[in-house]
Amino acid sequence: MCGIAGTYQWPDGGPLTQRLTKALAHRGPDGTGHYEHPAGPGEVHFGHRRLAIIDLSETGAQPMVSDGLALTYNGELYNAPELRAELAAAGARFRGTSDTEVLLWAWRAWGVDCLPRLRGMFAFAVFDERTGELVLARDQLGVKPLFLVRRGGGVVFSSELKALASELGGSLRVDEAALVASLLYYWVPDSRCAFREAEKLPPGSWLRFRPDGRTEQGRFWSLREVAAEGAEYEGDVDLHAVVAESTRKHLLADVPVATFLSGGLDSSYLTALAARERPGISAYTIGFRAEDAKFEAMPDDLRYARQVAAKFGVDLHEIEIAPKVLDLLPRMTYHLDEPIGDPAAINTVLICTAAREAGIKVMLSGMGADELFAGYRKHLANVLALRYQRVPGMLRRPVQSLVDRMPVATAKRGFRSVRFAKRFLSFAELPEETAFRRSYTMYDRAELLDLLDPDLASTVDDVLTEHADTYHDTVLDDFVNRMCLADSRMFLPGLNLAYTDRASMAASTEVRVPFVDVEVVRAAFRIPGNRKIVGRKGKMALKQAALSLVPGEIVHRPKGLFSAPLRAWMSRDLAPMVREVVESGELVKSGFLRREALRRLVDQDASGQQDRSKHLWHVLTLEHWYRGAIAAGAGSGTYQGDRK
Numbered sequence: 001m002c003g004i005a006g007t008y009q010w011p012d013g014g015p016l017t018q019r020l021t022k023a024l025a026h027r028g029p030d031g032t033g034h035y036e037h038p039a040g041p042g043e044v045h046f047g048h049r050r051l052a053i054i055d056l057s058e059t060g061a062q063p064m065v066s067d068g069l070a071l072t073y074n075g076e077l078y079n080a081p082e083l084r085a086e087l088a089a090a091g092a093r094f095r096g097t098s099d100t101e102v103l104l105w106a107w108r109a110w111g112v113d114c115l116p117r118l119r120g121m122f123a124f125a126v127f128d129e130r131t132g133e134l135v136l137a138r139d140q141l142g143v144k145p146l147f148l149v150r151r152g153g154g155v156v157f158s159s160e161l162k163a164l165a166s167e168l169g170g171s172l173r174v175d176e177a178a179l180v181a182s183l184l185y186y187w188v189p190d191s192r193c194a195f196r197e198a199e200k201l202p203p204g205s206w207l208r209f210r211p212d213g214r215t216e217q218g219r220f221w222s223l224r225e226v227a228a229e230g231a232e233y234e235g236d237v238d239l240h241a242v243v244a245e246s247t248r249k250h251l252l253a254d255v256p257v258a259t260f261l262s263g264g265l266d267s268s269y270l271t272a273l274a275a276r277e278r279p280g281i282s283a284y285t286i287g288f289r290a291e292d293a294k295f296e297a298m299p300d301d302l303r304y305a306r307q308v309a310a311k312f313g314v315d316l317h318e319i320e321i322a323p324k325v326l327d328l329l330p331r332m333t334y335h336l337d338e339p340i341g342d343p344a345a346i347n348t349v350l351i352c353t354a355a356r357e358a359g360i361k362v363m364l365s366g367m368g369a370d371e372l373f374a375g376y377r378k379h380l381a382n383v384l385a386l387r388y389q390r391v392p393g394m395l396r397r398p399v400q401s402l403v404d405r406m407p408v409a410t411a412k413r414g415f416r417s418v419r420f421a422k423r424f425l426s427f428a429e430l431p432e433e434t435a436f437r438r439s440y441t442m443y444d445r446a447e448l449l450d451l452l453d454p455d456l457a458s459t460v461d462d463v464l465t466e467h468a469d470t471y472h473d474t475v476l477d478d479f480v481n482r483m484c485l486a487d488s489r490m491f492l493p494g495l496n497l498a499y500t501d502r503a504s505m506a507a508s509t510e511v512r513v514p515f516v517d518v519e520v521v522r523a524a525f526r527i528p529g530n531r532k533i534v535g536r537k538g539k540m541a542l543k544q545a546a547l548s549l550v551p552g553e554i555v556h557r558p559k560g561l562f563s564a565p566l567r568a569w570m571s572r573d574l575a576p577m578v579r580e581v582v583e584s585g586e587l588v589k590s591g592f593l594r595r596e597a598l599r600r601l602v603d604q605d606a607s608g609q610q611d612r613s614k615h616l617w618h619v620l621t622l623e624h625w626y627r628g629a630i631a632a633g634a635g636s637g638t639y640q641g642d643r644k
Helices: 013-023 080-089 099-117 161-171 176-185 223-231 239-250 265-277 290-296 301-312 325-335 344-357 369-373 377-388 393-405 416-425 432-438 445-451 454-472 479-506 518-524 540-546 566-571 575-584 586-590 595-607 613-631 639-643
Strands: 002-008 031-037 044-050 064-066 069-077 120-128 133-138 147-151 154-158 198-200 205-209 215-219 257-260 282-288 315-321 362-364 510-512
Touching: 002 013, 002 069, 002 120, 013 031, 013 044, 013 154, 013 161, 031 069, 044 069, 044 120, 064 099, 069 099, 080 099, 099 120, 099 133, 099 205, 133 154, 147 161, 154 161, 161 198, 176 445, 176 454, 176 613, 223 479, 223 518, 239 265, 239 518, 239 540, 257 265, 265 301, 265 362, 265 369, 265 540, 282 301, 282 344, 301 315, 315 344, 325 344, 325 479, 325 613, 344 362, 344 479, 369 479, 369 518, 369 540, 377 416, 377 432, 377 479, 393 416, 432 454, 432 479, 445 454, 445 595, 454 479, 479 510, 566 575, 566 595, 566 613, 575 586, 575 595, 575 613, 586 613, 595 613
Parallel strands: 257 282, 257 362, 282 315, 362 510
Antiparallel strands: 002 044, 002 154, 031 044, 064 069, 069 120, 120 133, 133 205, 147 154, 147 198, 205 215
16 A cells, blocks of 8 residues: 655646655655656656555565556555466566556556456556556545546646645635535545545546547446346355455455454454464454443444454454544544544544554455445335335324434433434435435435525535435346445445545555455345345345354344444533534634534534434534645635635
């Protein structure tokens, strides 16, 4: 894993690339490199920060240049050994053992046609000195990020948006639609970017720049098409074999590898598979302060993690999370690039920091299994909602009234089941797409309009329409797999993969995600939804696969939460910060957020009648991100400036 940056046909491209590369130092503390080609048909500058994982020698250093091709690359190719053998048989001569060199030879042999043959996570730029053409590419599922800003026929790109914002801040403007989307989802969808002039290269696509100013964009892999092909599949799927093979490939490294182990199904299954390949592998798990866990009514994940570690001979490292949240929140907001309101990012950075201090550079995560195999509560809840709608209204109304009156917390503890019931009833009677969106977003349309500047009503509708368009952009008639597809296109790259990349790289650690693999994805959409959700149990196909290795007590345990005790933090550590942001925050002063609406959120949360802790946490992250955008020099394009 690394950090890449560069410019093409850009004024002062050399010095700018140097500064961008320096800003990415945390992504690659093992080395730095630069490449320039100022003459001929095109001017290009590449920068690279190296986190050495495979081929630790200088033969793996970047940017890598060979016979007129230059490459700066961030990622891992898990089928590099097979590609290497094929290329060597065709005459390629390798100097070292890195997958970077494999990618360079693959590009020489096949050009953009090599992209669908790559199995891994990647974002890279390749320059051809003979033609003067630059090509950017991003992996099939959006595991690795690539941000860019285009001007004329030129481009500047980087692994992280914060690097671009720090150097181009004076010419970037905050995108109010992205902030609205962030409030709705608590993250910015991959189709949008927090700054108007910046963009994210879409997953599974490439972008070519020519020296005459022309550009060309293509897609080499489509999740929508893979899901459609899966719906036509009529054979059996050996899911255990597919997941086991992916896990084995993701262990490829010349440095120690460890796992996240929460004690839940996904991490336990991966850890068991990894331990079978590498006996004695290390795993890292987290716990919370006892008073916080009790207040949040959190499950005892540590007990299950210890059980898995003991059974499979895993060296378990336990980390108690009692962070100084007031200090950590601004730091996390900076590292996450865009306003992301998921506190799980804190868990990730603390685990990765502990692992890095112990000499671990690579971690395996169970990320992606819930999206692909219908493992979130929202998936089951939406299936149950269809059944609930068949219950006569005269019976539903008393239930709604009773739940409305129940508190979600008292002064000493929270009531998790009541929170879930209130959440369920907020969407259970809505149409399919609206219900699915409402089951995991922060507000309905009326609540969002109440929170925002009234002039943003059309922007709110645009954001809601984008969700509906994405959800309905499918030929699937399987309700469960429609939800899985929508999650894999929006929720997975926009939130989970984004915070995992940024939070782990803040600690100079690579996180690999064996479930987010093209072959696992292909298998997942060959499994019908009625095998993923069976009765009142979700993720059943994956559970059946895991039972061949993992004890049933772990496989069928209630789902845990890779999250944080937000209600406890809001009522204690963060209460002063919440008051300050509500009364005198920059977003309130600009008019983007309405003070009275924020006060109502605070009052509802304090009364215990509604759980607004997640809403308030994201308001804090959004406020700190906005302050950072102004500090980075985007003041001329802030929301307030645009409205004048």
